[in-house]
Amino acid sequence: MQPFFEQHPLRFECTGCGRCCVAGDDHFVFLSAAEAEAIRRHLQLSPRWFRRRYLARLEQGELVAASGPGGRCVFLDREEKCRIYPVRPLQCRSYPFWPEVVRSRTSWQREARRCEGINRGKTVATGRIRNLVNACMAAEAD
Template sequence: MDFFDRAYFFDQGLRFECQRCGRCCTGESGTIYVGPEEIAPMAAYLGMPSERLIENHLYPFKGSYSIREDPNGSCHFYDQGCAIYPVRPVQCSSYPFWFSNIRSEKSWCALHRECPGIDQGRLYTKAEILERVHRAMKF
């Protein structure tokens, strides 16, 4: 059966609305995959050449790059909010609809501890959720 046709616990959709608390951008260290096609838009948004973006803010990861972190674990681009929000990588824009988070109802419910946006705001349809999961599968 196709990935998009199966039954899931979220067949009726899931609610999510970012509360801009910054928890997922700060704290525990992690990797933030930046695909090759995401570099130029980020550099343009910041008004710098791609080479400078790579040199100052990224490091090699999985055939492309990841965003550097500050010593306290915060994303390099977090400054009382995301400094590259309109062009943030898919790994960020698809959160919290990652496979690891929607693989079971238990995983989704456990996210309440980390993200106050879970079960708030607008309803994402099953199709929207699966589209985001699919996009996020590259990292």
């Protein structure tokens, strides 16, 4: 059976509220090595300082963005804006079109409680959603 997003038009318009950049205990911003390096270059930091100040490793060894007080992403500035927006990782670029979010109406509506941009604004082209879902799945398989 086709996933929910293939059968129903989905609307989304980001309001810039920044809520998705403040994680709960079990949410992390995962980074590939290439994404981390692109961010480091964007911020023009030395590898050592960037590693110590901005990155963390989970128990299984996954690379993630460090989080600050209250679970704020380390890249979120005081004005609630992303400091690395042009080079933000796939996880952020693809939100909220993650495979586990767009697979069913229930998961989409559940996520809408967290993100006020869901079900707002214009319909997003199905092809664009499909590309993002596929990119997430490819990254997961790496």
